Amino acid sequence: MNQDEALVRAVRLCKRFGGITAVDAFDFSVRQGELVALIGPNGSGKTTLVNMLTGHLNPESGEIFLRGRRVNGLPSFEFAALGVGRTFQMSQPFRRLSVLENMLVPGLTRPRSTREATAACARVHLKFLGLAHLETLAARNLSGGQQKLLELGRALMLEPLIVFLDEPFAGVHPTLRSEIIERILELNASGRTFVVVDHDMEAIQRLAGRLVVMARGRLIADGPPDRVREDQAVLAAYAGV
Amino acid sequence: MRHLHVYAVVLLVAFALVYARVVNAYWIHVAIVSMIYGILAASWALLAGYVGQFSFAHMAFASLGGYTSALLVQWYSVAVPLGMAAGLVLSALFGSLIGWVCLRMRGPYLAIFTLAFSEIVRIVLLSEHQVTSGPAGLRVAPLLQTPSRVPYYYVALGLLALCLTVMGLVVHSRWGLFFRAVREDEEAAGASGVNVVRAKILAFAVASGFAGLAGAFYAHYIGILTPELGSSDQMGLVVAMAVIGGLERLPAAVGGAIGVETLQEVLRSYGPWRFVLFGALLLLTMRFFRNGLLAPAWQRLLEARPVGSVLTSSREVRKGHRA
Numbered sequence: 001m002n003q004d005e006a007l008v009r010a011v012r013l014c015k016r017f018g019g020i021t022a023v024d025a026f027d028f029s030v031r032q033g034e035l036v037a038l039i040g041p042n043g044s045g046k047t048t049l050v051n052m053l054t055g056h057l058n059p060e061s062g063e064i065f066l067r068g069r070r071v072n073g074l075p076s077f078e079f080a081a082l083g084v085g086r087t088f089q090m091s092q093p094f095r096r097l098s099v100l101e102n103m104l105v106p107g108l109t110r111p112r113s114t115r116e117a118t119a120a121c122a123r124v125h126l127k128f129l130g131l132a133h134l135e136t137l138a139a140r141n142l143s144g145g146q147q148k149l150l151e152l153g154r155a156l157m158l159e160p161l162i163v164f165l166d167e168p169f170a171g172v173h174p175t176l177r178s179e180i181i182e183r184i185l186e187l188n189a190s191g192r193t194f195v196v197v198d199h200d201m202e203a204i205q206r207l208a209g210r211l212v213v214m215a216r217g218r219l220i221a222d223g224p225p226d227r228v229r230e231d232q233a234v235l236a237a238y239a240g241v
Numbered sequence: 242m243r244h245l246h247v248y249a250v251v252l253l254v255a256f257a258l259v260y261a262r263v264v265n266a267y268w269i270h271v272a273i274v275s276m277i278y279g280i281l282a283a284s285w286a287l288l289a290g291y292v293g294q295f296s297f298a299h300m301a302f303a304s305l306g307g308y309t310s311a312l313l314v315q316w317y318s319v320a321v322p323l324g325m326a327a328g329l330v331l332s333a334l335f336g337s338l339i340g341w342v343c344l345r346m347r348g349p350y351l352a353i354f355t356l357a358f359s360e361i362v363r364i365v366l367l368s369e370h371q372v373t374s375g376p377a378g379l380r381v382a383p384l385l386q387t388p389s390r391v392p393y394y395y396v397a398l399g400l401l402a403l404c405l406t407v408m409g410l411v412v413h414s415r416w417g418l419f420f421r422a423v424r425e426d427e428e429a430a431g432a433s434g435v436n437v438v439r440a441k442i443l444a445f446a447v448a449s450g451f452a453g454l455a456g457a458f459y460a461h462y463i464g465i466l467t468p469e470l471g472s473s474d475q476m477g478l479v480v481a482m483a484v485i486g487g488l489e490r491l492p493a494a495v496g497g498a499i500g501v502e503t504l505q506e507v508l509r510s511y512g513p514w515r516f517v518l519f520g521a522l523l524l525l526t527m528r529f530f531r532n533g534l535l536a537p538a539w540q541r542l543l544e545a546r547p548v549g550s551v552l553t554s555s556r557e558v559r560k561g562h563r564a
Contacts, residue, residue, distance in 0.1 A: 056428065056431070076431035076432055077431045077432075077434050077436045080433060081434055086432050088432075092428060092429040093429070094422050094425035094430075095425055096421070097425060101418060104418060105418055105430065106434050108415040109419075109434030110434070155432075157433075
C-alpha cells in the first residue's frame with residue numbers, strides 16, 4: 001500500500017506492561033473506506049493496539065500517523081477531535097445519562113455545534129440504529145446489545161474518519177448481532193472506515209474484506225479472509241502450537 | 242401547570258423577600274448562616290454530584306477565601322467587596338491547582354488527598370498566629386456599617402441567587418453535560434472528545450471559588466474568623482447538607498443546607514444529640530434515598546406537565562419498550 005494513501009498508519013508500535021510485551025514492533029495501516037477485521041487469540045494485544053491507535057495508551061516506541069500527521073502522545077479527546085471514534089470491549093455508556101444525552105456528549109464537542117442541530121443529528125443516528133424510541137431512557141436500562149449500538153452511535157456523532165469497534169458482538173443476541181452487522185455494512189458502503197476487533201468468526205466473515213491477525217503482540221497475517229484462513233501461522237496461533 | 246417549577250421558585254423568592262420583615266433578629270441570623278451553608282453545599286454538590294469528585298478540601302477553600310479577604314482589608318484597607326472578590330479568585334486559583342494535581346486520583350485517594358490538604362491549611366492558619374491570630378480568632382471588618390442583620394440578610398440572599406444562577410448556567414451548558422459524562426466514565430468521555438482535564442479543573446475552580454466567596458462573606462458577617470471554619474467537622478456538616486438535600490440538584494443541596502441548619506437551631510435544646518439525629522438522617526438518606534430527600538421532589542416539579550401530555554408520553558415510552 002502506498003503510505004500516503006493510508007488513513008491510519010502505525011509504524012513499529014511497541015507497548016510493554018511490566019515484563020510482558022503486549023504489542024511488539026507492529027506495523028499496520030488502514031485505507032479510507034476499508035473494513036478491516038483485527039483478530040487473534042486472547043491476550044494477543046488487539047485491545048492494547050486499539051488503545052494506542054485511539055490515544056488511550058501511549059506507545060513506548062513506534063509512530064502513529066493519521067492522514068500523514070504524526071499523532072503520537074495526543075490525548076484521547078484530541079484523537080476524537082481528529083475523527084477517530086471507538087467503542088469499548090465492555091460497553092461503557094454514560095449509564096445515568098439518557099440515550100439522547102449520550103449522543104449529545106460527543107456531538108457538542110464538535111466546533112460550532114449547537115444543541116438543537118446536535119440533537120437533530122443524534123435523532124437521525126438513533127433512528128438509523130433503531131434506538132429512536134428509547135431516547136429518554138437512561139443508558140443503564142438498555143440491553144447489552146442496545147448499549148453496543150449506542151456506543152456505535154456515540155462514535156458516529158464525532159463524524160469520524162475511522163471507527164474502531166472493540167468486540168461489538170460479545171454477549172450480543174444473534175438477532176441484534178445481525179442488526180449491528182447490517183448497520184456497519186451500510187455505514188461502510190457510505191464510505192465510513194472501520195476496524196473491527198472480534199472473536200466471532202461468522203460475523204467477521206460477513207463483514208470484513210481484509211483480515212489482520214495478531215499473536216503475542218506481533219502481526220502474523222494480513223490479507224483477504226480466504227487466504228488468511230489457510231495461513232499456517234494463523235492455524236498454529238489458534239491451535240496454540 | 243406546565244411551568245409548575247417557575248411558580249414554585251416565584252413563591253420561594255417572594256417568601257424569602259418578606260421573611261426578614263416578619264421574623265426576629267435571631268431567625269434572620271439563622272437564615273443568613275443557612276444561606277452561607279447553602280452556597281457551600283451547592284458548590285460542593287457541583288463538584289461531587291455532577292463531576293463525581295469527592296473533595297474534602299471545600300471548607301479549606303472557604304477558609305482561604307475568608308482569610309484572604311480579611312487580611313487584605315486589614316493590611317491594605319481594601320474595600321470589603323473587593324477583598325471578597327479577591328478571596329473568590331484566590332480560592333478558585335488554588336482549587337484549579339488542586340484539581341490539576343488530583344487529575345488521576347479518584348474515590349478514596351482523592352478524598353484522602355483533599356482531607357490532608359485541608360488539614361495542612363487549617364494547621365498553617367492555626368500556627369501562624371502572628372498573622373491569623375490563631376485559635377483566638379482574627380477580627381474582621383464588617384461588610385456593612387449597620388447593627389441590623391436585615392441588610393446582611395438581603396446581601397446573603399443576593400449572593401446565594403448569584404451563585405446558584407452562575408452554577409446553574411454552568412451545569413445547564415454543554416460543560417454541565419461533559420461534567421456528568423466525566424462522572425460516569427472518564428475513559429468514554431475522552432473517547433467522545435471531552436477534554437477531561439479541562440472539565441475537572443473548571444469544576445474545581447468554580448466550586449472552590451464560590452466556597453471562597455461564602456467563606457469571605459461569613460468572615461465579614463460574623464466579624465471574627467478562626468481556623469475552625471476549615472475543620473473536618475464543618476466539612477462533614479456541608480457534606481451532610483448536600484447529601485440529605487440531593488447531590489445532583491443544586492437547589493436541592495441548598496434546601497438540604499437550609500433544612501439542616503434550621504433543624505440544628507430548632508433542636509438546640511437537645512445538645513449533641515441533635516448531631517446524632519443528623520448522622521442517622523444521613524445514613525438513612527444514603528441507604529434509602531440515594532438522590533437525597535429533596536432532589537426527587539425538585540425533579541418531579543421540573544417535569545410537571547399537563548395530565549394529558551404525561552399520559553401520552555408514558556404511553557409512547559411503553560410502546561417503545563414493547564417494540
